[in-house]
Amino acid sequence: MSTTTQVRPTGGPLLQQFEYGLDAPICLTWELTYACNLECAHCLSSSGRRDPRELTTAQCEAIIDELQRMQVFYVNIGGGEPTIRPDFWHLLEYAVAHQVGVKFSTNGVRITKDRARFLASTDYVDVQVSLDGATAAVNDYVRGPGSFDTALRALRNLRDASFQEAKISVVVTRQNVDQLDEFKALAGEFGATLRLTRLRPSGRGADVWDELHPLPEQQRQLYDWLRAHGEDVLTGDSFFHLSGFGGSLPGLNLCGAGRVVCLIDPIGDVYACPFAIHDNFLAGNVLRDDGFATVWRDSELFAELRSPQTGGACAKCQFFDSCRGGCMAAKFFTGLPLDGPDPECVQGYGESALAAANIRPEAGRNHSKTAATRNEPVMLTLRRREDLQAPPVSACAQSPLAGFTPDTR
Amino acid sequence: MSTEHLGAPFAQRPALGERWGLSPAVALRPESFGALAYHFGNRRLTFLKNPRLASLVQQLSKQPDVGTALAQAQVPNTQWPAYLEALAGLAEGDMIRPLDPDRTDQGVEL
Numbered sequence: 430m431s432t433t434t435q436v437r438p439t440g441g442p443l444l445q446q447f448e449y450g451l452d453a454p455i456c457l458t459w460e461l462t463y464a465c466n467l468e469c470a471h472c473l474s475s476s477g478r479r480d481p482r483e484l485t486t487a488q489c490e491a492i493i494d495e496l497q498r499m500q501v502f503y504v505n506i507g508g509g510e511p512t513i514r515p516d517f518w519h520l521l522e523y524a525v526a527h528q529v530g531v532k533f534s535t536n537g538v539r540i541t542k543d544r545a546r547f548l549a550s551t552d553y554v555d556v557q558v559s560l561d562g563a564t565a566a567v568n569d570y571v572r573g574p575g576s577f578d579t580a581l582r583a584l585r586n587l588r589d590a591s592f593q594e595a596k597i598s599v600v601v602t603r604q605n606v607d608q609l610d611e612f613k614a615l616a617g618e619f620g621a622t623l624r625l626t627r628l629r630p631s632g633r634g635a636d637v638w639d640e641l642h643p644l645p646e647q648q649r650q651l652y653d654w655l656r657a658h659g660e661d662v663l664t665g666d667s668f669f670h671l672s673g674f675g676g677s678l679p680g681l682n683l684c685g686a687g688r689v690v691c692l693i694d695p696i697g698d699v700y701a702c703p704f705a706i707h708d709n710f711l712a713g714n715v716l717r718d719d720g721f722a723t724v725w726r727d728s729e730l731f732a733e734l735r736s737p738q739t740g741g742a743c744a745k746c747q748f749f750d751s752c753r754g755g756c757m758a759a760k761f762f763t764g765l766p767l768d769g770p771d772p773e774c775v776q777g778y779g780e781s782a783l784a785a786a787n788i789r790p791e792a793g794r795n796h797s798k799t800a801a802t803r804n805e806p807v808m809l810t811l812r813r814r815e816d817l818q819a820p821p822v823s824a825c826a827q828s829p830l831a832g833f834t835p836d837t838r
Numbered sequence: 839m840s841t842e843h844l845g846a847p848f849a850q851r852p853a854l855g856e857r858w859g860l861s862p863a864v865a866l867r868p869e870s871f872g873a874l875a876y877h878f879g880n881r882r883l884t885f886l887k888n889p890r891l892a893s894l895v896q897q898l899s900k901q902p903d904v905g906t907a908l909a910q911a912q913v914p915n916t917q918w919p920a921y922l923e924a925l926a927g928l929a930e931g932d933m934i935r936p937l938d939p940d941r942t943d944q945g946v947e948l
Contacts, residue, residue, distance in 0.1 A: 443885055443887055452870070455883060500865060500867040502876035502883070503881075528878075530881070552878070552879075555881070
């Protein structure tokens with residue numbers, strides 16, 4: 430590695446310091462397994478099947494030791510469904526004992542009453558239960574049949590065990606953006622905190638992006654809602670593309686990929702961000718490249734991401750300073766240039782860029798199940814054609830009044 | 839992500855004559871711009887935006903009072919109000935706490 434010839438400025442705004450990267454990540458996501466009991470239509474890691482090369486317990490412990498040395502204060506553990514790993518609870522205790530706090534995301538399948546009590550008795554553990562609809566109909570449409578009940582059972586168990594401050598983690602979609610108040614009420618009911626994050630066209634999300642991503646007027650609706658309720662709702666700082674509406678949202682309005690953010694995947698591959706599981710964003714591997722710290726410090730990809738970005742066409746926009754060009758992964762997986770606008774650019778530049786015939790990149794790693802199971806969501810809804818008042822008239826209908834609808838006015 | 843926190847405010851503001859130190863649940867990580875402070879209890883992540891503030895915070899508990907710590911960290915007198923304001927912000931997030939002035943052995947390690 431030799432590309433880090435950029436000289437970091439001293440002083441200046443913190444945002445600029447972040448652009449040059451930190452000595453260790455502050456938002457490290459670690460997907461423990463690609464195995465999952467669900468098959469969510471928009472899974473950002475295309476999870477389903479366990480990878481046979483999955484890191485062993487000892488290898489995971491070695492990573493935790495390294496994170497402790499690097500003073501990574503907490504990790505966001507996900508998957509797949511991380512609690513499916515038989516050593517999950519052991520690794521959780523191991524991390525906490527080594528001053529690495531754990532936030533883990535789960536669909537709730539293993540959060541039994543016993544586990545909820547265990548979690549309530551453990552410090553430095555945060556639990557995020559994923560829920561993508563405030564009603565079973567909206568949630569199960571993308572997460573699969575029964576997944577709403579599973580999540581609510583987990584939340585109930587956590588509440589009954591007096592677990593403090595569970596999070597309800599919602600990916601905002603076209604279908605659930607009208608339910609934000611209902612999500613808030615649901616969080617209140619379970620003594621939980623609501624966390625909203627942005628849908629990305631990553632993993633299987635690329636396949637359903639066109640159908641699920643919020644429409645332009647819904648982006649505005651979301652922005653207004655966040656401005657009104659932002660104080661007690663977490664966002665993972667993921668909606669900074671909405672800052673282009675004029676007023677910044679709380680948090681870090683910057684793409685942190687490779688600078689303050691990164692992902693360790695179940696086989697130890699290190700990617701620039703959890704939404705970029707693709708060869709183009711692969712920085713190295715903790716086993717092959719002599720540990721995570723080496724990859725974080727010395728990867729050529731990360732050096733490149735930490736050098737000042739030009740902003741390309743966006744640099745001319747008056748809102749560039751607020752949105753910084755938006756989300757790298759969202760651009761990449763919709764076939765847009767990385768120095769161009771975000772596909773959901775609220776100033777409308779994304780739509781024109783998308784219209785300019787882009788070729789979407791091939792999918793990255795795919796651990797989706799190879800055959801459908803009973804948990805697979807079927808993104809179809811049964812409806813009637815609203816213009817039909819009566820059964821269709823067949824060709825052999827003999828009644829002289831067939832097909833006649835009396836005018837009742 | 840990183841800057842997510844929902845914490846309860848801590849009422850007291852540091853004064854020059856008081857002895858203060860890092861909360862027991864806080865860890866400092868040096869960075870080239872200063873340091874990161876993380877509170878394992880309330881999950882707050884705070885950025886100490888210059889190296890002098892970072893070393894001041896680190897040295898706080900080793901000095902008999904805040905004023906001495908400011909002088910030791912070579913903070914120019916004109917900047918003391920700004921630094922006190924920064925310390926008040928840290929106190930609000932329970933990053934630093936008042937310490938017993940008579941005891942010099944209070945640990946601040948995790």
